[in-house]
Each structure stands twice: as C-alpha cells, then as structure tokens.
Amino acid sequence: MFLVQPYGLIILTAVVLGYSLFRRRVSSLSITPKQQETLLLFVLVFGLVGARLYHVLTEYYRYQGNWIQVLWWWKGGLGIYGAVLGAIAAGAIFSRRNQISLLLLLDAAVPCLLLGQSVGRLANVINEELLPFAWYDALLCLFLSAGIILLEGYFRFRLGSGKVTAGYLIGYGTGRFFLEMFRVPRLWLGLVSFTQLVSLMFVLVGIYLFKHLDRIFN
Numbered sequence: 001m002f003l004v005q006p007y008g009l010i011i012l013t014a015v016v017l018g019y020s021l022f023r024r025r026v027s028s029l030s031i032t033p034k035q036q037e038t039l040l041l042f043v044l045v046f047g048l049v050g051a052r053l054y055h056v057l058t059e060y061y062r063y064q065g066n067w068i069q070v071l072w073w074w075k076g077g078l079g080i081y082g083a084v085l086g087a088i089a090a091g092a093i094f095s096r097r098n099q100i101s102l103l104l105l106l107d108a109a110v111p112c113l114l115l116g117q118s119v120g121r122l123a124n125v126i127n128e129e130l131l132p133f134a135w136y137d138a139l140l141c142l143f144l145s146a147g148i149i150l151l152e153g154y155f156r157f158r159l160g161s162g163k164v165t166a167g168y169l170i171g172y173g174t175g176r177f178f179l180e181m182f183r184v185p186r187l188w189l190g191l192v193s194f195t196q197l198v199s200l201m202f203v204l205v206g207i208y209l210f211k212h213l214d215r216i217f218n
Helices: 006-025 033-058 068-073 082-099 102-126 133-155 163-183 192-218
Strands: none
Touching: 006 033, 006 102, 033 082, 033 192, 082 102, 082 192, 102 133, 102 163, 133 163, 163 192
C-alpha cells in the first residue's frame, strides 16, 4: 500500500498535525466534532485532487507518453496552490451546507494549513526533489504559521473577520513568488513562471480582501 512509503507517511503526519491544531482553534466555536471530521474528509479529497492537477498542469512533460502515472501521487508531485484552491472549494461547499461562515473556517484553518505544509515539505526532501527550495518553503510556512498565531493574539483578530486569511494570501504569496527563484519552473508565462503568476494573484486578492472586508461581507 502506498501509505507505507515515506512520502505518504510524511503527508499523513502533516495532515494529523494540521487537523489537531484546527480542532484546538475551533474548540470554542459552534462546530461539532462530527462536522470537523466531515470537513476534514472534504478538504482531503478536494485538496489532493487539486494538488495533483496543479502539479500535472505545471509539469505535464513528465507524463507525456505515460499518463497512467498521473494517478501515482504517493510517488511525489503535489502542487500546494492546487491543494489550497481545492481546500477552499471544499470549505465553500461545507460552509454552504452547514450554514457556517466560510471566512470563519478559513481564518481558523490558515495556520493549520501552513503547519501541515511545513511538515509536508519534508516529503520533498525525502524524495530528494525541489532542493533547496523545499527547505526554504518549509521554513517560510513555519514562520508564517507561528507569526499569524502570535499576531492574531496580539491584535485580537476575531476568527471570521477575514484578516487572518488576507494576511496568509499576502504573506505566502509574496514569499512564494521570491522562493520560485530557487526552482527551475517548466511552465512560463512571459517573464514569470505560472506559479509566480498565481502567487501575485494571491497577493492582490489578499490586499483587496484586507482593504474591503467590511464592504464585502457586511
């Protein structure tokens, strides 16, 4: 089974740690344990599919002539931006079905996602891929996760205000844009790589969200 592979074990550890932190962050909110488990299942399915599709889109050359390998995700090849977009889609569906604020879920989940991503990057290290980028991205995510939690407490941001989500989009988008310089992207759009373009979009959405939160959601 693929879960006995080091890559799969590290991804599983990342999920467990991220989910454990999420449960602590929503313990005082009106989200039942059963709802938390359902949300986790949604996020895992949508996140995995999104991560794999993003990877295949940006590195399609690896699978030309052998497309069946697209299904072999446990051997490596998951794009974090695809996972994030998939998780947001899962959160949107879940929030609509359960009448729970999407911003509340996103604000609660952001540091958990970053923690999980930081640990998950070790899977790239084990596979000897994306070095030294994987180390730098792991450190960036760990720094952002801890920083968001500290700033959240200092400024007393209310979960559901959207400020945590906006901060994540700006912070990770900016960091990832520059970290892409330590990779050799295969998909370019003019002077920037596809992932750098997505990073810029994250930053712009984060800035817009931060400046117009009250007008959008009130």
